Every structure is written in structure tokens, then in C-alpha cells.
Amino acid sequence: MDFLIFKAPILMVQASLDGILLGILFALIAYGMALQWGVMNIINIAQGDLVILGGYIAYTMYLAGIHPGWGVIVSPIIMFFVGWGLYKLVINKVVDRDLFISILATFGIAIVFQQLMNFIFGADVVVAQSEYGTTMLFDNSVTLPNSKIFSAFISLLYAVILVIYMKKSKLGRAIRATAQNARAAKILGVDTEKVYAATFGINAALCGVAGALIAITFTLHPYVGLPYTVRSFMIVIVAGLGNLPAVAISGMGLGMFEEFADYILGTEFRIGSVFMLLVLILVYRRFKLSRKREYLK
Amino acid sequence: MKKSDLILYSGLIIFGLAAPYLFPAFKVQLTILCILIVLAMTWNLQGGEMGYNSFGNILFYGLGMYLCASVQVGMFFPLAEWTESGGEKTFEHTTSQFFQGMGFGLLVAALIPTIVAGLIGYAILGLRGHYFAICTLGLGIAAGEIAGGIEIIGAGQGFTTPPFPKDIVNPEARGEFFYFLSFILLIATFIFIKWIYGSRFKLILNAIRDNEDKAEAMGIETMKYKIVGWMVSAFFCGLAGGIMGGLIGYIDSTDVAFDGREMGVFMVLMAILGGKGTLWGPIIGATLFHIFKEGFWTILLGWQYVALGVLIVVIVIYFPEGLMGWLREKYPERFGEVIDEKDRKAQVELK
Numbered sequence: 171m172d173f174l175i176f177k178a179p180i181l182m183v184q185a186s187l188d189g190i191l192l193g194i195l196f197a198l199i200a201y202g203m204a205l206q207w208g209v210m211n212i213i214n215i216a217q218g219d220l221v222i223l224g225g226y227i228a229y230t231m232y233l234a235g236i237h238p239g240w241g242v243i244v245s246p247i248i249m250f251f252v253g254w255g256l257y258k259l260v261i262n263k264v265v266d267r268d269l270f271i272s273i274l275a276t277f278g279i280a281i282v283f284q285q286l287m288n289f290i291f292g293a294d295v296v297v298a299q300s301e302y303g304t305t306m307l308f309d310n311s312v313t314l315p316n317s318k319i320f321s322a323f324i325s326l327l328y329a330v331i332l333v334i335y336m337k338k339s340k341l342g343r344a345i346r347a348t349a350q351n352a353r354a355a356k357i358l359g360v361d362t363e364k365v366y367a368a369t370f371g372i373n374a375a376l377c378g379v380a381g382a383l384i385a386i387t388f389t390l391h392p393y394v395g396l397p398y399t400v401r402s403f404m405i406v407i408v409a410g411l412g413n414l415p416a417v418a419i420s421g422m423g424l425g426m427f428e429e430f431a432d433y434i435l436g437t438e439f440r441i442g443s444v445f446m447l448l449v450l451i452l453v454y455r456r457f458k459l460s461r462k463r464e465y466l467k
Numbered sequence: 468m469k470k471s472d473l474i475l476y477s478g479l480i481i482f483g484l485a486a487p488y489l490f491p492a493f494k495v496q497l498t499i500l501c502i503l504i505v506l507a508m509t510w511n512l513q514g515g516e517m518g519y520n521s522f523g524n525i526l527f528y529g530l531g532m533y534l535c536a537s538v539q540v541g542m543f544f545p546l547a548e549w550t551e552s553g554g555e556k557t558f559e560h561t562t563s564q565f566f567q568g569m570g571f572g573l574l575v576a577a578l579i580p581t582i583v584a585g586l587i588g589y590a591i592l593g594l595r596g597h598y599f600a601i602c603t604l605g606l607g608i609a610a611g612e613i614a615g616g617i618e619i620i621g622a623g624q625g626f627t628t629p630p631f632p633k634d635i636v637n638p639e640a641r642g643e644f645f646y647f648l649s650f651i652l653l654i655a656t657f658i659f660i661k662w663i664y665g666s667r668f669k670l671i672l673n674a675i676r677d678n679e680d681k682a683e684a685m686g687i688e689t690m691k692y693k694i695v696g697w698m699v700s701a702f703f704c705g706l707a708g709g710i711m712g713g714l715i716g717y718i719d720s721t722d723v724a725f726d727g728r729e730m731g732v733f734m735v736l737m738a739i740l741g742g743k744g745t746l747w748g749p750i751i752g753a754t755l756f757h758i759f760k761e762g763f764w765t766i767l768l769g770w771q772y773v774a775l776g777v778l779i780v781v782i783v784i785y786f787p788e789g790l791m792g793w794l795r796e797k798y799p800e801r802f803g804e805v806i807d808e809k810d811r812k813a814q815v816e817l818k
Contacts, residue, residue, distance in 0.1 A: 269596060270600055277779060278777065278778070282777060285773045439613065442611075442616065445605040446609045448609075453593075453594075456594050460593055
């Protein structure tokens with residue numbers, strides 16, 4: 171085999187480290203998706219576009235002369251209200267309905283978001299320079315941008331904060347109760363409408379954090395949202411709803427898969443391989459369950 | 468066949484045959500309308516009748532488009548050199564070569580997607596509900612991304628389909644050729660789907676939609692029928708893609724062929740707008756949608772995708788049953804439904 175990665179094994183270390191750092195970021199987005207899926211039973215195709223919007227908020231700060239690293243605090247606050255507004259406008263009408271309706275409706279939202287971002291920020295690929303420098307490992311043969319380490323650290327921090335918040339706070343308890351049984355929660359005095367809005371807002375805020383991190387580690391473009399949606403969907407179906415360690419591990423696995431696919435198949439097939447992996451995982455699960463005469467629910 | 472039906476059908480056919488001469492300026496639009504109706508009707512077979520909401524029928528459409536063009540070129544010239552030189556500059560199809568190539572191309576464009584649907588059907592159709600929807604969405608986009616990386620069909624820079632032969636001097640000939648080709652496809656699709664609507668097959672598909680487990684318990688081999696249903700869609704989608712590729716004259720992997728963002732959503736939207744699970748719904752939906760799109764696209768100037776997104780949200784949230792569903796609610800007797808007043812009251816109380 172004439173692949174560079176097999177000739178120079180050190181590249182495997184590079185790909186693995188890149189993949190793990192990237193995967194933690196994916197896991198953060200996936201956690202948001204699992205949250206809204208579990209609580210509201212909707213699949214949000216616009217998830218990736220919320221991420222990109224969060225990234226553009228950090229990019230705007232960068233243009234205004236503020237260090238984009240602060241985006242990880244500003245972006246979630248703005249995105250929380252975007253998510254809240256989106257819930258009040260559209261999402262509250264698709265909760266409790268057929269999942270296909272939520273898929274199509276959020277697909278429509280995704281198209282609107284993409285186009286609006288295209289108008290406001292232009293169709294160019296942009297990046298917010300963090301100027302964090304790079305770390306060299308193993309005799310300078312493995313390079314790790316510090317921004318990636320920063321992004322993995324911030325993702326973990328937010329995940330931990332969120333878990334504690336969900337366990338301890340009143341709203342967190344209300345969200346978990348609604349996820350278990352919305353009707354019973356309503357009877358016991360939980361304002362489920364508010365819980366749903368808060369859940370969607372928290373999800374959007376998580377997307378905002380992830381977006382701000384993507385703005386400094388990778389590139390932004392108005393139309394690259396869908397791959398993030400698919401990645402988070404994939405992580406959720408592999409890890410299950412509400413199993414945080416599994417979400418983190420499958421996120422890292424996906425990140426590593428992508429980096430290796432990038433080296434072996436070539437960059438032009440990177441996104442294609444992500445979508446193919448989704449199909450393969452679903453088909454694998456389907457065959458595994460069909461032996462027990464069951465199907466994915 | 469009833470007399471009123473006969474008048475309706477013959478009227479529509481005469482209109483269809485006369486349309487390119489009556490509105491010569493709208494020939495391309497009429498051709499696209501025929502293709503859109505075919506796509507909406509075949510999507511309806513999955514989404515409306517079988518209850519499997521597929522975003523992946525675009526896969527067969529794009530596959531048909533690439534196959535038809537590749538066969539049309541590859542039969543006479545080396546394909547790799549054609550795509551490298553950007554097509555028509557170095558090679559030229561004679562009249563007979565063009566039509567022979569188109570004929571064979573359409574044949575391949577119909578058969579290969581059907582076979583592909585049959586092969587992947589067993590794996591994919593075992594998924595249900597939203598898993599099926601997401602899986603097919605991934606399939607369509609993956610196909611586009613992968614096609615964008617393959618050199619021989621032009622990779623990212625696209626693929627020029629053979630231009631219409633220069634020997635035919637009549638400037639109207641190209642438009643008329645593609646119009647009648649798509650019109651024939653539309654009629655063939657309509658006859659076939661109309662036949663399905665009168666057959667046991669449609670009842671089986673409905674049974675799968677309403678409750679697949681019960682249908683299976685009744686002794687129906689649901690998987691077999693699901694695959695056949697998908698293959699029927701793939702057949703017509705492939706043909707539609709082949710014709711559309713020739714009409715547009717240029718194939719791009721993600722913007723023309725595997726265009727999940729436009730065509731892939733349009734076919735779902737058109738069927739829902741008209742009313743899923745009805746014979747005429749997708750036809751009416753596609754016509755309305757096309758008129759709306761062409762009427763407003765130019766006025767909106769750049770905002771068309773925003774309008775499209777809003778349109779999707781509004782249709783899906785407020786009219787999930789579509790136009791035919793609304794009519795059915797309003798005039799149930801026209802649809803041959805008898806409503807017992809007592810029964811209706813009892814149902815209201817149950818809610």
C-alpha cells in the first residue's frame with residue numbers, strides 16, 4: 171500500500187491526537203442534540219447551522235478587535251436567546267408531533283439560517299486567528315496547535331458544568347423529570363413549555379460554545395452545517411441518549427476515524443466518508459437488531 | 468373508465484401535446500415541470516403510500532443523470548479525455564450518435580438505479596421512521612460528496628453533457644425533443660402509478676404504512692414489497708435524472724445531480740403540499756410549487772432560499788395534510804367517504 175500514513179507511523183500519532191481533540195468538540199455538540207432529543211423528542215437538522223452561527227459570533231468579535239477566545243463566553247449567551255426565540259417561533263409547534271415533521275421543519279430552518287449567514291457574513295471561508303501558537307511533540311514531528319488543546323479543554327469544562335447543573339439545579343431537575351415523563355411532570359407542577367424552551371436554549375448555547383471553538387481551530391463557511399448535524403446524530407445513536415461518557419468516547423472515535431480517513435482516502439472524501447459511516451452504522455444496528463426481530467426505535 | 472375521466476385525460480394529453488407550441492417561451496419550464504411531477508409522484512409512493520419518508524430518492528436521480536451522460540459519451544469517445552477537455556471542444560456527436568447514445572443512456576439510467584435500489588433496499592428499508600429518513604439523507608449527501616471526488620466523471624469541476632447535434636438547424640428542436648421526452652416519461656409514470664393505485668400492491672403499501680408489524684403478522688412479506696416499491700421509484704427517478712442532465716447540459720456533483728438541498732427537498736415538499744397518499748396530490752402540488760417558484764424566484768432576488776426555508780416550515784407545520792387532505796376534510800363526500808354524524812360526535816368526545 172502506498173499510503174503516506176503507513177510509511178511514516180508518526181503520522182498515526184498525529185492523526186490520533188488531532189482526532190481525539192476534535193472528537194471532544196463533536197461530543198459537546200452531540201450532547202446538546204441528545205438533550206433535546208431526549209427531552210423534546212425532536213431531531214434538529216439545524217443543529218450544525220446553530221454551531222456555525224455561534225462560530226460567526228466569535229468571528230464578528232474577532233473582526234471588532236476582541237480576542238476570539240472570549241467567544242466561548244459571549245457566543246453561548248447570545249445563542250441561548252436565539253434558541254429560545256427559535257423555540258417560541260417554530261419548535262413549539264413540532265414537539266409532540268411526528269418526528270418526520272420535526273426533521274423537515276428544522277431542515278427548512280437550516281436553509282434559512284444558511285442563506286441569512288451567507289448574506290451577512292459572505293460566502294468566503296473565514297477563520298478567527300487566536301494566535302495561541304503551537305506545541306511540538308516527539309522531536310517536532312507532531313504539531314499540535316494550542317487552539318485545539320484549548321478547545322478540547324473548554325469543551326470538557328462546559329460538559330462538566332452542564333452535568334453538574336443538570337444534577338443540582340432546580341431547572342436541571344425539571345428538565346430530567348420532563349424527559350422521563352412529560353405528563354407526570356406537568357401534573358406535578360413543572361411548566362413543561364418553559365422547560366422545553368430552556369432545553370432548546372441550552373442546546374443552542376452548547377452549539378454556540380462549539381461554534382466559537384470551531385471558529386478559532388478550524389474554518390467557517392455558511393454551508394458546512396449539515397456535516398456537524400450528521401456527526402452529532404451519529405454519536406447520539408451510537409452512544410444512546412443521556413450516557414455522557416459514551417458520548418465522549420464515541421465522539422473521540424469519530425474524530426479519529428475522520429482524521430485517518432483524511433489521510434488514507436484523501437481530503438476530498440472526508441465529508442463523504444462521514445456520511446457513509448452514518449449509513450453503515452445504521453445498517454449495522456439494523457441487522458444486529460433484526461436477529462431479535464426488533465428494529466431501531 | 469368513466470366519461471368524465473375520459474374527457475379529463477384526453478384534455479390533459481391534448482394540452483400537454485400543444486403546450487410547447489402554445490407557450491414556446493416556457494418550453495424549458497414545462498419540461499422541468501414534467502420532471503418535477505414525476506419525482507413528486509414517485510416520492511409519494513414511498514412517503515405517502517408506504518410511510519417511508521425518504522430523502523434519498525435524489526440518489527437515483529443523480530445516478531441516472533451521471534450514467535446517462537457517461538454512456539452517451541463513453542459509447543463513442545474516451546470518457547476520461549472528454550471530461551478533461553471540458554467536453555464538446557475536442558469531440559462532437561453526430562446526429563445519429565447523439566440519439567443512439569441518449570437512448571442507451573436512458574436505458575442504463577433506468578436499469579442501474581433500479582438494481583442499486585434492489586441491492587441496498589434490504590439493508591436500508593429495515594430501518595424505520597426517522598432512522599430511515601436520516602439514513603437516506605446521509606446516503607444522498609454521501610453520493611454527492613463521493614461523486615465530487617471521482618476524476619473520470621469530472622470530479623469537482625463538473626461534467627458537460629453532449630450538446631445537441633449541430634446538423635439539426637431548427638432552433639426549437641432541442642427544446643421540443645426534451646419536452647416530449649419528459650412528457651412521455653410523465654405519461655408512462657402516471658399510467659404505471661395509476662395502475663398501482665388500482666392494484667393489491669397499493670393496499671399492501673398502505674398496510675405497511677398503517678402498521679407494519681400487523682401487516683407482517685397477516686402473512687405479507689413486507690420487505691419484498693418495500694423493496695419493489697423502492698425499485699419502482701428508482702426506475703422513474705433514474706429516467707428523470709437522465710433527461711434532466713441532457714436538458715441542463717452540465718452536471719455538477721452537489722449542485723445539479725445529488726442536489727439534496729434543492730431537488731431532494733423539492734420532491735418531498737411538492738408531495739406534501741399537494742397531499743401525500745393521493746394520486747393527484749403530487750401532481751397539483753408540483754404544479755403549484757413550480758408556478759410559485761418560477762413566479763417568485765426572480766422577484767425575491769437572492770432571498771429565494773430564505774423564502775424556500777420559510778415555505779418548508781409553513782407547509783410542514785400548518786398544512787401537513789396538503790391540499791388534497793384539506794379538500795378531503797372539507798368535502799368528504801367527494802372522496803367517496805361517508806361520515807356518520809353520531810360517529811363523528813363520539814370521536815370528538817373521546818378527544
